[in-house]
Amino acid sequence: MAAIELDGVTKRFGDVTAVSNLDLTVPEGEVFGFLGPNGAGKSTTINMLLDFVRPTAGEVRVLGLNAGRDSVAVRRRTGVLPEGYDVYERLTGRKHIEFAMRSKEVDDDPSAVLERVGIADAADRKAGGYSKGMRQRLVLGMALVGEPDLLILDEPSSGLDPGGAREMREIVRTEADRGTTVFFSSHVLGQVEAVCDRVGIMRGGNLVAEDSIEGLRGAVDEGETLTVTVDAASEDDLAAVRALGGVTSATTDGGTVTVSCDADAKTGVIGALEDAGVTVKDFQTEETSLEDLFLAYTEGEEGEVSA
Amino acid sequence: MTWTAVARKDFQDAIRSRWVAGLSVLFILLVSAAAYLVRPAPGETISSNAVLNSLVVRDALVTTLVPLLALVVAYKAVVGERESGSLKLLLSLPHSRADVVFGKVAGRAAAIAAPISAGFLLPAVVLLVAPPVNFDVVSYVGYTLLTAILAVAFVGIAVGFSAAASSSRRAVAGAIGIYFLFVPLWGAVRFPLQLYLGMGGGPSWLPLTGQQVLRMLRLLNPTGSFKIVSNAFLQGSLYTGGQVNMQVSATLMLVLWILVPPLLGLLWFREADL
Numbered sequence: 001m002a003a004i005e006l007d008g009v010t011k012r013f014g015d016v017t018a019v020s021n022l023d024l025t026v027p028e029g030e031v032f033g034f035l036g037p038n039g040a041g042k043s044t045t046i047n048m049l050l051d052f053v054r055p056t057a058g059e060v061r062v063l064g065l066n067a068g069r070d071s072v073a074v075r076r077r078t079g080v081l082p083e084g085y086d087v088y089e090r091l092t093g094r095k096h097i098e099f100a101m102r103s104k105e106v107d108d109d110p111s112a113v114l115e116r117v118g119i120a121d122a123a124d125r126k127a128g129g130y131s132k133g134m135r136q137r138l139v140l141g142m143a144l145v146g147e148p149d150l151l152i153l154d155e156p157s158s159g160l161d162p163g164g165a166r167e168m169r170e171i172v173r174t175e176a177d178r179g180t181t182v183f184f185s186s187h188v189l190g191q192v193e194a195v196c197d198r199v200g201i202m203r204g205g206n207l208v209a210e211d212s213i214e215g216l217r218g219a220v221d222e223g224e225t226l227t228v229t230v231d232a233a234s235e236d237d238l239a240a241v242r243a244l245g246g247v248t249s250a251t252t253d254g255g256t257v258t259v260s261c262d263a264d265a266k267t268g269v270i271g272a273l274e275d276a277g278v279t280v281k282d283f284q285t286e287e288t289s290l291e292d293l294f295l296a297y298t299e300g301e302e303g304e305v306s307a
Numbered sequence: 308m309t310w311t312a313v314a315r316k317d318f319q320d321a322i323r324s325r326w327v328a329g330l331s332v333l334f335i336l337l338v339s340a341a342a343y344l345v346r347p348a349p350g351e352t353i354s355s356n357a358v359l360n361s362l363v364v365r366d367a368l369v370t371t372l373v374p375l376l377a378l379v380v381a382y383k384a385v386v387g388e389r390e391s392g393s394l395k396l397l398l399s400l401p402h403s404r405a406d407v408v409f410g411k412v413a414g415r416a417a418a419i420a421a422p423i424s425a426g427f428l429l430p431a432v433v434l435l436v437a438p439p440v441n442f443d444v445v446s447y448v449g450y451t452l453l454t455a456i457l458a459v460a461f462v463g464i465a466v467g468f469s470a471a472a473s474s475s476r477r478a479v480a481g482a483i484g485i486y487f488l489f490v491p492l493w494g495a496v497r498f499p500l501q502l503y504l505g506m507g508g509g510p511s512w513l514p515l516t517g518q519q520v521l522r523m524l525r526l527l528n529p530t531g532s533f534k535i536v537s538n539a540f541l542q543g544s545l546y547t548g549g550q551v552n553m554q555v556s557a558t559l560m561l562v563l564w565i566l567v568p569p570l571l572g573l574l575w576f577r578e579a580d581l
Contacts, residue, residue, distance in 0.1 A: 013580070053580040054397060072401045080399035086392040088316070090323040095316075102312040103400035141397065 003028045003065055003181035004049065005152050011044050018044040018240060020205040022058070026183055026198075028149075031176045033192030034185040035204030035294065042185040043083045046154050046203070049183075050080060063150055079143030083154035083185075086133050089128030093119055096127060100142035108145065117141040118167060133158030135304030140171065151175055153184035159192045171196050189294040201297045208297055216293060226266055228257040228273065229282040237276040244268050309402050313410025314417070321380065321418035330376055330419075334426020337368045342430055352439040353429060355431075356541055359450045369454050369537075370530045371490055373423070377458040379481040381415040381465035385576065396579060408470045408573045415462045420455040427451040439483070444556045446541055457533040460564035461486075464529075467568025471575035489528045500524075522553065529564045532557035 004026040011019040019041040022183065026032045036042050046058050047053045051071035060067035062074045069269040097110035114120045117137040122130065127138060136159045143151060151172070157165040172182050172195050186192050193200060193213050209216070233252045241250045241257070246265030251258050257278075259269050266285060273280055321327060334417040341363035347353045358364060385408065388394035397407060431447060434440045468481035504517030513520065525531035535557035546554055 047581070050399065053397065072403050075399065076401035082392075082399050083393040084392050085395040085399075087396065088320050088393055090320055091316070095319060098399055099312065099316045102315065102404060103309050105309070142396070143399070 001028055002026060002061070003030070003063060004032075004183060004262060005059075005061040005182040006045070006048075007059045007061075009045075009048065009055045009060055011041075011048060011053060011152070012056045017205050018046070019055075022205075022207055024200060024207060024210070026181060028228040029176070029179055031172065031182040031195055031197045032184070033196035033204065035187070035189060035192065035199055037187055038187075039142075039252075040202040041205040042202050043154055043186075046083070046152055046183075046185060049152060050078075050082070052073065052082075052109060077149045079148035079151045080137050081136070081143050081147070081151075081153040081156050082244050085139060087127040087130065087138060092124050092126055093113070093138050093141075093235060094123045095137055097141055097145065101123040104146040106146040113141045113145060114138075116144065117171070124300060133164050137164070140168070144171070144175070145176070145181075149180060151180055151182045153182070156184055157186065157188070158208075165191060179258050201294070202205055203297060224261060224263050224266070225286045226259040226261060226269055227284050227286070228259070228270065228280055230255065230257055230273065231281065233257050233273070233278045237273065240272040240276050241269055244272055308406065309400075310406040310410035312395070312400075312404055312407055314413035317384070317411055318417045319416025323474075326380060327422055330426040330476035331385035333372075334368065334422050335429050337363060337372075338426050338430040339433070341368070342359070342434055347439045352441055355434055355440055355442045358423065358434065359541060360445065367482055368426075369457065372383050373454060373458050373551065374461045374490060375486055375529060377419045377461035378465045378486055380419045381411075381462040382469055382478045382482045384411040384415050384466050385469040385572075386472050386475045387469070389581065390475060398581070403574055404577050407468060408569050408576060412459075412463055412466045414568050415466060416459040419458045420463055423455050423458060424451060427454070428465070433515075440572050447545075450537060453533065453537045455559060456561055457566075459467055460529040460533075463565040464568045467570075470569065470572030476557060480546060483484070489530055493524075493528055493531070507551050526553075526556055526560050529561060532560040532564075536561070 002025045005023065006022050006024040009019060009022045010017065022041075022045065022237055024045075034042050034045070044053065048055050049062050051068050053073075063077055065074050067074060076281060089301065091099075093114055093218050094110050100174075101110065102110055111120060114123045117140050118215075119130075119134050119137050119141070121253055122134060127135065130138065136156070140153075140156065143153070153172070156168050160168060169191070172184070176182055176195070184192070189287050196213055198210070198212045199216065230252075232254060234254075235252070238250045238252060238257065241247060241259060243262075245268075246262035247269065248260040250260075250269075257273065261269060263285075270280055270283065320436070338358070341361045342358050344363060345353065345357045345361045385394070388397060394407075398404075402410070428451065431442070435442050464477070464485050465482045468478045468485075470476075472478035472481065503519060504521050506517075515523075524536065535550075535553055536545065539548075539550060539554050544550070
């Protein structure tokens with residue numbers, strides 16, 4: 001069964017379309033990384049899973065239940081680290097965890113939870129005095145209460161130092177081993193590639209890519225970026241390069257030409273440039289990293305990437 | 308049904324605010340001042356009811372200040388959490404929006420009842436041991452309870468606005484608007500209106516006498532309903548004697564003010580995108 005199922009979901013706020021006709025399925029037990037730059041529609045999508053906002057069109061199902069009508073039942077089995085939350089400044093960390101336990105109607109030891117997220121020593125201090133990272137740990141602790149079937153983490157690493165981010169990944173992994181489905185968003189690829197089974201990349205309200213990390217890596221492994229230093233090159237000179245087989249894209253700023261291509265197409269590119277009358281002074285190649293691909297998806301101009 | 312968890316959390320949170328501590332001190336001082344002002348002349352005795360019926364307690368504290376302070380304590384209940392973002396924490400947990408609204412009514416009701424109880428009961432310790440005061444425990448505790456109920460009616464109004472409003476500015480505008488309507492404005496027009504209606508004036512298109520219109524207006528106002536119930540209570544004639552209908556209506560009106568505004572607020576809150 002699917003843990004999360006979005007079917008033709010659109011959300012508009014006034015004239016702004018935050019999410020546009022989104023189809024997405026996350027099977028049970030999967031760790032799914034939901035990537036994209038800020039403002040891509042990630043949080044709006046998550047807010048629809050939790051019934052914080054209602055879709056303009058389409059259907060949202062979580063754990064087999066209707067996300068709107070059965071929201072309380074969904075949230076009883078879901079742990080959430082929301083985005084843009086605030087803690088109760090006047091209540092201690094322990095009181096927060098106790099509140100989560102009473103709300104989920106489970107009887108457990110708050111100390112064990114606080115221990116697990118690494119803030120046991122601050123348990124009886126007011127959360128108003130917590131740092132951003134401690135607040136993030138506290139709310140993660142609230143999310144873990146009651147052994148949820150689904151964890152929804154919106155930008156879980158924000159505010160955490162590298163050590164904290166690593167602990168966060170370890171907790172995600174432990175939960176996943178327990179069989180929990182984990183759905184988490186990030187605008188930084190590095191935080192998710194180590195733990196995710198699969199990622200989806202959002203941009204401008206659309207899902208522009210959806211694949212396993214291995215799949216994405218496979219797609220980029222064959223590719224290289226060739227940077228050629230030239231005397232002068234124009235758009236016209238690039239036409240011959242673009243016409244070559246194995247070339248994905250070619251751009252120039254006049255002094256350098258940047259070409260994405262298969263490894264064995266490099267010689268052809270240099271030759272084509274020289275044939276066009278461009279003097280090649282130097283060139284270097286670089287393997288495209290996953291990060292480059294992610295940046296191309298999220299920062300490049302719309303439509304530039306067609307992978 | 309997890310509204311009790313919301314109420315408990317909200318009470319724990321609100322009771323730690325400086326407002327509640329400040330209000331407790333204020334109420335204690337005002338009730339003590341009232342006790343001092345109505346102190347008996349040497350050789351005479353008074354009933355503790357004289358303290359409750361004094362201008363300071365009945366008119367200044369209970370029917371003027373308590374409604375205002377209840378609104379202040381409660382107007383941010385929902386919209387404040389919405390603005391700070393803690394509402395996302397609250398609704399990440401398995402609460403329905405109705406749990407949130409009614410949990411908030413209960414939590415804030417307890418948070419305003421605490422300073423009211425402290426304000427009345429701490430000075431009572433002094434009255435209890437002062438020889439010239441006949442301390443009527445039942446009427447004193449009962450009046451404290453009725454005052455708390457009046458406060459809760461205004462908590463209901465404030466939480467209703469708080470749930471419906473998209474910003475705390477709007478919530479406070481609504482709450483203060485209601486306060487001005489029911490307290491200063493009503494206080495200003497009451498006597499002229501009474502005179503006018505008593506002399507046979509009033510809308511001729513209504514199948515009601517001037518007296519009936521006046522009575523309805525008094526009932527509609529929570530402070531009016533409170534006075535009907537509390538006066539009867541202090542006179543020992545609550546739900547007995549000739550005014551029973553009026554007293555039952557007034558009691559029901561107070562209950563309606565506690566429940567209906569939060570329900571109306573919930574209608575908006577349920578549909579809102581957070």
